[in-house]
Amino acid sequence: MNYQSTNTNLPTDGGQNSTPGQALPIVETPNEPNADDASTSPAINTGSPEIGESGEPQNLVAWGLQKFADQPIIMTSSFGMEGCALMDMCSKAIEEHQLPKLQIACIDTGFFFPETKQLRQKLIERYSNLEFLTWETSVSVDQQREMYGDMLWKNNPNMCCNIRKVKPMRDNIVNYRIWITALRRTQTKERSDIPVLAWDWRYELLKFCPLATWTRAQVWDYIQENEVPFNQLHLQNYPSVSCFHCTRAVPGSNPESEVRKGRWAESDKDECGLHFSI
Numbered sequence: 001m002n003y004q005s006t007n008t009n010l011p012t013d014g015g016q017n018s019t020p021g022q023a024l025p026i027v028e029t030p031n032e033p034n035a036d037d038a039s040t041s042p043a044i045n046t047g048s049p050e051i052g053e054s055g056e057p058q059n060l061v062a063w064g065l066q067k068f069a070d071q072p073i074i075m076t077s078s079f080g081m082e083g084c085a086l087m088d089m090c091s092k093a094i095e096e097h098q099l100p101k102l103q104i105a106c107i108d109t110g111f112f113f114p115e116t117k118q119l120r121q122k123l124i125e126r127y128s129n130l131e132f133l134t135w136e137t138s139v140s141v142d143q144q145r146e147m148y149g150d151m152l153w154k155n156n157p158n159m160c161c162n163i164r165k166v167k168p169m170r171d172n173i174v175n176y177r178i179w180i181t182a183l184r185r186t187q188t189k190e191r192s193d194i195p196v197l198a199w200d201w202r203y204e205l206l207k208f209c210p211l212a213t214w215t216r217a218q219v220w221d222y223i224q225e226n227e228v229p230f231n232q233l234h235l236q237n238y239p240s241v242s243c244f245h246c247t248r249a250v251p252g253s254n255p256e257s258e259v260r261k262g263r264w265a266e267s268d269k270d271e272c273g274l275h276f277s278i
């Protein structure tokens with residue numbers, strides 16, 4: 001089993017003003033950077049009609065993993081349905097093209113459902129050509145309670161997400177130049193125009209979203225057709241699964257439901273801060 005754990009330093013500001021480490025510019029960046037714009041995208045000129053904004057995810061994955069095989073590359077996932085489908089595509093492309101293992105990083109907040117932990121173990125056992133890492137904050141749940149009270153996740157969810165998700169992300173992502181994620185455009189309004197491939201100024205790397213154009217129904221079809229492990233909570237009216245404090249079942253929803261509500265159900269919060277500033 002390939003399973004590593006990386007602790008990060010204790011933030012005194014909730015992690016909100018953390019600064020990523022020095023990044024080496026081994027990938028060309030566009031001119032006139034705007035540090036607040038995470039979606040500025042360089043043109044993609046791949047020379048293939050199958051590769052581009054409308055390319056099928058499987059083709060994009062195979063192209064990307066070959067194209068960036070000699071770069072420090074990481075996929076992050078919280079083991080949502082999209083992430084599971086994308087891992088399966090990556091594993092198949094690695095096998096077909098005899099590529100190096102791909103690292104999959106999960107940011108463990110300490111508030112995972114048991115079903116999520118079981119899924120993580122299933123994925124580790126199934127995909128031997130993926131290397132599963134865990135990134136986590138150095139602030140234990142008890143320390144967070146002592147510092148900020150018993151329900152930071154309710155009283156200040158942005159600070160809680162900054163401590164438990166964003167800070168560990170910033171601390172670790174500096175070691176990579178290519179970041180693969182399973183974001184889709186129909187998940188939230190913030191994600192509605194995400195490019196398939198774009199320079200991400202927040203983390204200073206290329207961000208690759210092969211599933212950007214897919215619907216939730218397409219993801220669910222892929223999961224079923226390829227018998228990909230998925231979180232069993234999706235069968236219990238949980239359209240999206242995050243920390244148990246902030247995730248609720250949505251009556252009437254099913255695994256194909258596009259809704260993201262059920263996460264931070266009592267607020268307008270839609271994003272945890274990993275992909276967009278909060």
Ligand code: SF4
Nearest residue numbers: 153157160161243246
């Ligand atoms: S999703 Fe909720 S519990 Fe998890 S880190 Fe964010 S606020 Fe905290």
